[in-house]
Amino acid sequence: MFLGTVRDDGDVSAIEYFAYEAMATQEIARIVSDAEAQWPDARVMLQHRLGVIPVGEASIAIAAAAPHRAEAFAACRFVIEEVKKRLPVWKKEMAHGA
Amino acid sequence: MFLGTVRDDGDVSAIEYFAYEAMATQEIARIVSDAEAQWPDARVMLQHRLGVIPVGEASIAIAAAAPHRAEAFAACRFVIEEVKKRLPVWKKEMAHGA
Numbered sequence: 001m002f003l004g005t006v007r008d009d010g011d012v013s014a015i016e017y018f019a020y021e022a023m024a025t026q027e028i029a030r031i032v033s034d035a036e037a038q039w040p041d042a043r044v045m046l047q048h049r050l051g052v053i054p055v056g057e058a059s060i061a062i063a064a065a066a067p068h069r070a071e072a073f074a075a076c077r078f079v080i081e082e083v084k085k086r087l088p089v090w091k092k093e094m095a096h097g098a
Numbered sequence: 099m100f101l102g103t104v105r106d107d108g109d110v111s112a113i114e115y116f117a118y119e120a121m122a123t124q125e126i127a128r129i130v131s132d133a134e135a136q137w138p139d140a141r142v143m144l145q146h147r148l149g150v151i152p153v154g155e156a157s158i159a160i161a162a163a164a165p166h167r168a169e170a171f172a173a174c175r176f177v178i179e180e181v182k183k184r185l186p187v188w189k190k191e192m193a194h195g196a
Binding site: 001002003004007067069072073076077080 | 099100101102105165167170171174175178
């Protein structure tokens with residue numbers, strides 16, 4: 001299980017996430033099925049939040065289950081890396097007091 | 099976060115875990131501090147259950163948090179591999195109907 005949380009990089013109070021939801025949903029399904037094609041014993045779940053997410057809260061959760069831990073780790077890592085490369089989600093940092 | 103669950107390998111209904119608890123607790127602390135020495139930005143938590151654990155339930159939970167995901171994945175993976183190598187915990191499979 002991987003949780004990506006909004007990091008306090010200095011003055012950031014929150015991050016606002018935007019997406020073309022139809023495209024993003026389709027790309028998530030593709031990433032999950034690419035992972036399950038590469039690791040057929042693995043089952044993968046991926047959830048991305050949109051909108052304003054305060055520092056400390058999770059913006060993305062990925063769960064990968066497999067009979068052997070190597071596959072679970074590999075599938076989980078693959079999914080987060082592909083999300084960063086391929087998912088049409090943009091973000092805007094929101095500063096304290098802004 | 100890594101959860102190791104008891105797998106249904108055919109006829110297994112549960113696994114019973116045994117440990118010299120004082121030794122195991124000490125070794126867990128060493129593994130965690132080895133991980134945090136190797137990835138100084140990471141914080142690691144490890145919990146191992148003992149006794150009878152039914153199929154499908156988790157026997158071990160490892161949480162690794164770090165500012166960057168590469169460290170979190172590496173520290174989490176290191177900890178589960180070291181646990182399998184170093185932790186003085188033994189197990190006994192319990193069959194259905196036994």
